[in-house]
Amino acid sequence: MINPSNKAGVIVIGGGAAGLIAAGRAAELGAQVTLLERMEAPGKKLLITGKGRCNITNTAPLKEFLTAFGPNGRFLHGAFHRFFRDELLELFRQKGVETENERGGRVFPVSDNAADVVNALVSYGESHGVEIRPNSRVITIERDCDAVTGVRLESCEIIPAGAVILAAGGASYPATGSAGDGFNLAEALGHKINPLYPGLVPLVLKEISFAIACQGVALKNIRLTAFGCDKGSIPKMTIEHDYGRGTGYEKPAKPIIESRFGEMLFTHFGIGGPITLLMSQAVARALDSGPVSISIDLKPALSNKELDARLQREFAASPKRQLPAILRELLPEKMVEVMAGMSGIPLGRTASNFTVEDRRALVSLLKNLTFEVRSTLPLGAAMVTAGGVELSEVDPKTMASKLVPGLYLAGEVLDLDADTGGYNLQAAFSTGWVAGESAAKFLGAREPKTS
Incomplete structure (x- = not known):
């Protein structure tokens, strides 16, 4: 069935680091945003990162940051120049999450509580009107010959959308909702999925x-x-x-x-x-x-x-x-x-x-x-998923799919993985921010007023 009450705004698939910040940014720019999370609540994987403390980012210089991702790190130049560590930490500070630097340049919340990070991201989105729908597993991204038109849920409900941000994570820690759905959704739309390997295992x-x-x-x-x-x-x-x-x-x-x-x-x-x-x-x-x-x-x-x-x-x-x-x-x-x-x-x-x-x-x-x-150990036991959506099929300046207009991709679904130390989460936040901003602009949403 089609849900007629939902206008064709932005739909974000996945309530992890990339999805939550993408939803918040798109809504901040004036878009109507619905975030669909297959689990009973967003941020499940974030809650276990850094042994429950959440290693948000790293203090490494930009060049070193990019090197941590190997050859694919060059893809992140645009996203990191648009939204990087300083902007991320300022966003958390505005939401009441102070941070501290530790050995190896790792950055953690002062509270040592990953739940504070999740709550800040949820608050960021909800303060701008994001609707978060838990227990909503997407099985298909709908499209016509021109662009995405919406998504179909496991319940058979079809939700129309003018833009879709695919941020469903990788295939590691499936109990947190990161079960590989994003790869299946992207592949069904014609995207190449590079072989998946366990990373940090x-x-x-x-x-x-x-x-x-x-x-x-x-x-x-x-x-x-x-x-x-x-x-x-x-x-x-x-x-x-x-x-x-x-x-x-x-x-x-x-x-x-x-x-x-x-x-x-x-x-x-x-x-x-x-x-x-x-x-x-x-x-x-x-x-x-x-x-x-x-x-x-x-x-x-x-x-x-x-x-x-x-x-x-x-x-x-x-x-x-x-x-x-x-x-x-x-x-x-x-x-x-x-x-x-x-x-x-x-x-x-x-x-x-x-x-x-x-x-x-x-x-x-x-x-x-x-x-x-x-x-x-198997992929499900890995900290991150190596492999994923082929980067040459994604615009690094906007995170837009080069194959399907109105589709944006962010986070671990992309073929990006790095060393441990906060690098992977920063990439998720940065690509999510750019995807949210680009999706909102794609719909012609207004820019926020600056004082």
Whole structure:
């Protein structure tokens, strides 16, 4: 059935970061706006970001911000110049949400409560007349030969529209409503959907027994490197730089996929932690082409020669120590037993009886602890969705579809994903703002008066 009471205004599909700010901006410019959210309330995914604290944005300079998105970051030039961090934080300040900067340039609400961010965005829209309709899943965007004409809900209701903003999110955390609907809607209108991959997600290792034995061990100041080969083929090489998106060294020699220095964590199925998440998208793509292995350098500050010299000094100082005691000086306690077993060195052998081959085996283990990657965790467990609507089909200045007049796209439905740290949310806010502004202007809505 058709709802005759709804005039052909702007319909926003999705009540996440992009959808809420798009609705508010379009309404602020005078458009009649209806926001359709498939869940019982908007902002479900926002509420769990940043472990419930909501990492809104980042203090990084514009160039660094764009680099965090890899080659696709150039698409965001226009949106970021139109509406970026300062404008976003001022909007939140006007709605009573003060923010603070933390390690890594991350920006959080002072309250440490993501609900304050959601409430501010809802308030922004409702103060300008946005109608928010929860439990309203869109199954089709209607169009004629010229432009969009409305949307059809799962209930079969058809709502007319002069413009539609598709901000339905990605396919990660489907329980929050981000279930991939946006990709299906865009594809049905002729848009190309680039392959979807999990972004910012832990990795599952084949050596599951090691992972279980070391579950919960957090490693700091280590180097994690992913290779596009099986672990027996990992080349013997010294890696001095981070390689990967956002590092400045994005094209390493094969078979290196990415290399990162920092913190990681062993889980009951594999590895997680900051540098693992940053590498996961590249690993997911590489797994499509063949085996992927990882190497952990537990002592990256020391070369093999320097580490061997350190061991010799320590052995000379404490010649009666046996292998477990030696490893306790080098590793977290939970790793000692399993690493001793992997070394091939008899547990009772004292330091004074270590051979040159024993030392080399120990150095190799500490500098090149290798595993094979079975998979990433599934897309539904990822923080963000990599892939999505092909960017060449979207006008970066307006977020308008180049295929369907009156259709605008914003947020995670686009083929844009970045490192962790507030970058992805800023992209959602910026593209949402531009989409809302453009949709309102498309309908000829008035500009707000300025004082």
